[in-house]
Amino acid sequence: MPEVSNEVNIAMILDDAYLMCSLCTIYSLKKNKKKNSVYNLFLFLNDVSLSAKRLLNKLSSYNFNVMMIDASVERFKNVSRIVHITQTALIKFNLSGLLSNLDKVLYIDGDIIVQKDLTDLYNMDVSDYYLAGVRELRAEKKYKFHKLVGQKYYINSGVMLMNLDLLRKDNLEQVFIDTKLNQPKEWKCMDQDVFNYVCGAKIKYLGVEYNNPCIIFVDSGTTIDEINSFYNTKYKTIKDLCKNSYILHYAGPPKPWLYEIPYHSKLYSRYLLNCKVPLYEKPPWFTKIFSVSNLESKTHTVIKILDIRIKIRRRNSVKG
Numbered sequence: 001m002p003e004v005s006n007e008v009n010i011a012m013i014l015d016d017a018y019l020m021c022s023l024c025t026i027y028s029l030k031k032n033k034k035k036n037s038v039y040n041l042f043l044f045l046n047d048v049s050l051s052a053k054r055l056l057n058k059l060s061s062y063n064f065n066v067m068m069i070d071a072s073v074e075r076f077k078n079v080s081r082i083v084h085i086t087q088t089a090l091i092k093f094n095l096s097g098l099l100s101n102l103d104k105v106l107y108i109d110g111d112i113i114v115q116k117d118l119t120d121l122y123n124m125d126v127s128d129y130y131l132a133g134v135r136e137l138r139a140e141k142k143y144k145f146h147k148l149v150g151q152k153y154y155i156n157s158g159v160m161l162m163n164l165d166l167l168r169k170d171n172l173e174q175v176f177i178d179t180k181l182n183q184p185k186e187w188k189c190m191d192q193d194v195f196n197y198v199c200g201a202k203i204k205y206l207g208v209e210y211n212n213p214c215i216i217f218v219d220s221g222t223t224i225d226e227i228n229s230f231y232n233t234k235y236k237t238i239k240d241l242c243k244n245s246y247i248l249h250y251a252g253p254p255k256p257w258l259y260e261i262p263y264h265s266k267l268y269s270r271y272l273l274n275c276k277v278p279l280y281e282k283p284p285w286f287t288k289i290f291s292v293s294n295l296e297s298k299t300h301t302v303i304k305i306l307d308i309r310i311k312i313r314r315r316n317s318v319k320g
């Protein structure tokens, strides 16, 4: 049996465009971890401004170690020239080489909210697998993505517990990149098809609570019965599933910080509000899309995200 530890190694890939929501993801990691869990967060920075780096530099705290690693464009120059492909996806393919000292890592996207401590997830045994992930209901049922890549199932690559040891041993870094460069035209995803195609039967399937694509469920009209029968779960409602999820993943275009989405925009803005990014450090685009005011109402804080106004009752407010 692999050793159980309270250390959790996490990898994220950041660029300036995704900075705001990535900060929110990082804040949620920090807020909802157990005190004794030690998180080592490896941030791979692609095209991140100096002011953003300064901001990220301040995120380390007790039992929360943030490491910033420049994932230079140079390294991928030749690959990028051949095919139009974002460096972000390529960095994901290279994690086993970039994190050569680690046996395993939990990769997470920057459009997620982590609601619980991740030690149990991290300690799951993946020694016989390349990685562990959560199957995608809609991708399998509606789009038949698993058939496109010739597999039985199909996972979402936004949350993956990666067995770096085995990936290195079988030299999959190169296989991922070669597969991407020669992929069939029908493959529509940036990196997901490659992970599913290459890792196939050596993927361990996790419960939906570890990567809950909440808005996709709502947006596509998926019922809780469909969800329960697909994932073999017993949730009463989608809200029940969301409340009990370790990870909410805002996959797909309707992001809760761009559109008003019941339950999620409010939940998201609470995290955003508490990121406590000092005002003077905020990049110019930040204040353009996000503002907080206590002056508009005696009882509520008003948060504006683009054109959405969200009112949150202040804790010390007088009822009236």
Ligand SMILES: [Mn+2]
Binding pocket: 109, 110, 111, 158, 249, 250, 251, 252
């Ligand atoms: Mn995502």
